Amino acid sequence: MMDHPKDFLALLESVTAKRPRTVIQHILAHGYVTSQELKDTYGYNHPPRAIRDVREYGIPIVTYRVPGKDGRSIAAYKFGDPSEAKDPLSKSSGRTALSKALKQALIEMYGPICFVYLEKMDEAVLQVDHRVPYEIGGECDEYDVEQFMLLSPSANRAKSWACEHCQNWERKDADLCLRCFWAHPEDHDHVAGRFEKMISIIFTGDEIEVYDKLIRLAGEKTAQETIKKILREYLR
Secondary structure, eight states: OOOOOHHHHHHHHTOOSHHHHHHHHHHHHHSOEEHHHHHHTTOOSOHHHHHHHHHTTTOOEEEEEEEOTTSOEEEEEEEOOGGGOOOTTSGGGSSOOOOHHHHHHHHHHHOSBOTTTOOBOOTTTOEEEESSOHHHHOOOOTTOGGGEEEEOHHHHHHHHHHHHTSTHHHHOOHHHHHTBTTTOTTSOSBBTTBSOOOOOOOOOTTHHHHHHHHHHHHTTSOHHHHHHHHHHHHHO
16 A cells, blocks of 8 residues: 555545445556556446546546557556645535435425335435436536436436446436436436336335236236336336
């Protein structure tokens, strides 16, 4: 582990989110991390996003090139000058932490539900997320509550994966994002750039018996195929 100022180490230690903390710990242990290691070792298929996660905490990261396993040049990342570290809650450090007041405002407006699964959940597990990813739409005014949504941890992970693998991740068309399932599940015309419609259904409590019956009814077919068949016959 390289020597770093105590206040810089304290900033590094303050990061608890899994992805940026993983990157930080690897750099602390090895001095740097490569895009290849982020993919192969940790399964991060979009290394620049993992690095942005670290930078959003005000931690300076330097990008440079090193030879990969096949001899081709790949990206590598290491800590920059500790004196350039910034308060993660300041506007100048990039993305700002979303406040508890914003979360409470969303709960008061919509109830403690996951916007994707439309299920009531413990308020403590719900996470506030931008409807349009920060990387595409930038920061929003927290007073404009409708620009945000509440997501369960699993829905948030699913949205992150879908967004990062959407062609719009590079195009950065915020209007396209607004018409996506992952921004407005209740009213959308595509799913991550694909002309699709999507409904997430969760079975809980007594509904699990219905789910089990559905699986038995499906037999060799998928539950999705069976649900669509039932809907077609009902709507006919």
